[in-house]
Amino acid sequence: MSGGIWEWRALGVEGSGCGCGKANINPYRIAGGHDALENEYPWMLYLIVSLNFSRIYCGASLIAPSWAMTSAFCVDYDYNKLSIVYGMHKFADNNDNNTVEVDQVIVHPNNNADKLEYDVVLLHLKTPVPLSDEVLPVCLATTPPRLGTTAVVSGWGVFNEDGDIPAVLQEAPLKIKSNKRCQKAYDNIGFTVPDSVICAAKKDIDVCAGDNGGPMVIETSKNVWTQVGIVSFGFGCPNKDYLGVYSRVDSIFDWIVSIVNEFHRGSHSFITEVYAKATNLGFGLNGARK
Incomplete structure (x- = not known):
């Protein structure tokens, strides 16, 4: 101990x-999913x-x-x-x-x-x-993020379901979405979205196999980042019809x-x-x- x-x-x-x-990092550099800088996170x-x-x-x-x-x-x-x-x-x-x-x-x-x-x-x-x-x-969230907040997720997961592995750590921006919208999507497969999660998504950007357990963070003040989510699950990657689901840190x-x-x-x-x-x-x- x-x-x-x-x-x-x-x-x-x-x-x-x-x-x-x-x-x-320079937080304003992020514009889409791509290679992270070394030691960026x-x-x-x-x-x-x-x-x-x-x-x-x-x-x-x-x-x-x-x-x-x-x-x-x-x-x-x-x-x-x-x-x-x-x-x-x-x-x-x-x-x-x-x-x-x-x-x-x-x-x-x-x-x-x-x-x-x-x-x-x-x-x-x-x-x-x-x-x-x-x-x-990383700092830890004590309250849930606001809807529409930009969050960043990072990981070494595969690029897509075909299984290509990135050479270096990847980063991608997402938007926090409502659980109501998330539930509407997962109604199609009969899954109930639990209250202990938050959902996030952005067109053509998603987490995939190997990203599980990684952090989703938001910038809470100038270059200070707080973890609001833990990569949990999704349905396909990327799949425009289903949002990514993250365990709520708060x-x-x-x-x-x-x-x-x-x-x-x-x-x-x-x-x-x-x-x-x-x-x-x-x-x-x-x-x-x-």
Whole structure:
């Protein structure tokens, strides 16, 4: 449980002083789905799910030095090992220097795989990720995004259902849509869109296989980004008739806080720190006091 003090100081929301959500980008550069810049999204993680004779991959987000967040779908396998890769840009460009094993998987208690509700897990990392300008946690949403807000999703998922894999991390802008509009689309296949999700879409842009578990973020202030969604599911990619569906981060924020707080019990409670949004916590990136 190393890094306990830093965990509750790093996990937070915009304005908490934790330094979360600072992207290495010019946000106005984004115009359509294309290659991301190297280290553009410092919270972006590559999740490796090692099976007996193969492995699968997903996206994930860094929310604190020892914690990652992803889709429950990604770990719904009889796996041998889970690992995350941080600071990665080129597909599968990982080595021991930027790979960390997962030692605990915590599934949301209300997860329902059949109804695709609360499709989220927290991953505790065996060793904390070393933070820098290129590797930082994302801020977490405490309220849902407004309809029509531009969000950005990133991942190494295939370009389309034919299965072409990108050479580098991809990024794409989407618009937040109403769940009512989302439900109208999914009525065609008899699926009920749960309240624990938000929907997003843009013409000819979508997430696809391999993007599951990755973050959907919005810019909440100048170059500070907050994760509002976790890639969950869709129907075809891209498919103009069906919106992409994302687990709502604001609906699980309290749960995240409670899990990390319980894990690091004995440290000063960070719940007060998160909600107080202290402006200066006085700690460096490695968790040592300045």
